[in-house]
Amino acid sequence: MKVTKAQAAANRAHVVETASQLFRERGFDGVGVADLMAAAGFTHGGFYKQFGSKADLMAEAMVCGIAQTGTLAEGVEASEFIRHYLSRAHRDSRATGCTVAALSGDAARQPDSVRVAFKDGVERLLALLSQKGLSSDPAEAAQARVRILDVLSHAVGAIVLSRACPDDSPLADEILAVCRDAILRSQTPPGTEKATTRKRKTV
Template sequence: MGRVSQAQAQENRKRVIAAAARLFRERGVQAVSVADLMAEVGLTHGGFYRQFASKEALLSEATVHAFADLAVLLAEFDARHPGDRDSARGELVDYYLSTEHRDDVGQGCPATGLGSDIANEGADGPARTAYAEGVGLFARWLSADGKEDLATVSMLVGALTLARATAGTELSERILTAAHEALPAATD
């Protein structure tokens, strides 16, 4: 088989990053092997190292990608509520604390999906930096005054983490409901 063009190599790289962003959120970084990832996108295991220095380097890029997806989602909420951030925030909270979002781990919030894996990375690593920047972006979007609303981010991420960990039990639904009831004052 011949070498792929530069354009195809770039497209393959994008596909690997997108798949990693999804799979790392679904299964956790340690549970996704390079072979699993490359099979997911229909490429050979050997091709991985032509594109990425390591799985840790890919984690950084996948984290950036996942938070870019979140930024697109936030922009969609804004577009549905032009000039009305309170309504956009309200819709985001409704979605974020829904069973639909709870159950869509691979496409769900990267702050929740990648948090425990990023916590295990080095304190000065690029994945941690990308994660911190993404959480900051999310917190600024949630803020009514342009500062970071870290309390709301913390409640959303914590509630979703607990709801996912207890999915299939009645407690999971109660967690989502309790957080939703507690948040309206925080998002006004």
């Protein structure tokens, strides 16, 4: 039976999404084409009908995964996003967690096409995270980008360090807690915390 263009496009999207999860879980070099296609429910031979090379799929999977990460920040407050991102649940969910945290180290060793896809994905993620406080003033917008880039780098680094520790290591949880609290404090406007403390004392 001949596959329609619509079905072929759906099959391709399914392979990309499956690859995105497997790459996050095992790394780029930890997943072979045959295993990947089997996981997606297709034969090995069908891979090269859809993709020019594994690197092409890696780049597309990167874009797919970072787009999924971006949806985590939609419709939630920044503090809620940080609490989720720097939680044990997110840390332990490699396959469905942040692509940036899962594949930063792997991407650095890959061809330029994959690294460019990674860079473009990070730019889109920064743009999405910046939209909530978007300012028409160029100077304010530039400062907002600096703050968001700092928070994202801090949060990603915390996940990477925590995952590198044994699962039952107290340090793994300590890294998340310390970085989560530090980021949340940095998001609190100056004077707000002290004012809140004084108000509670008078109640």
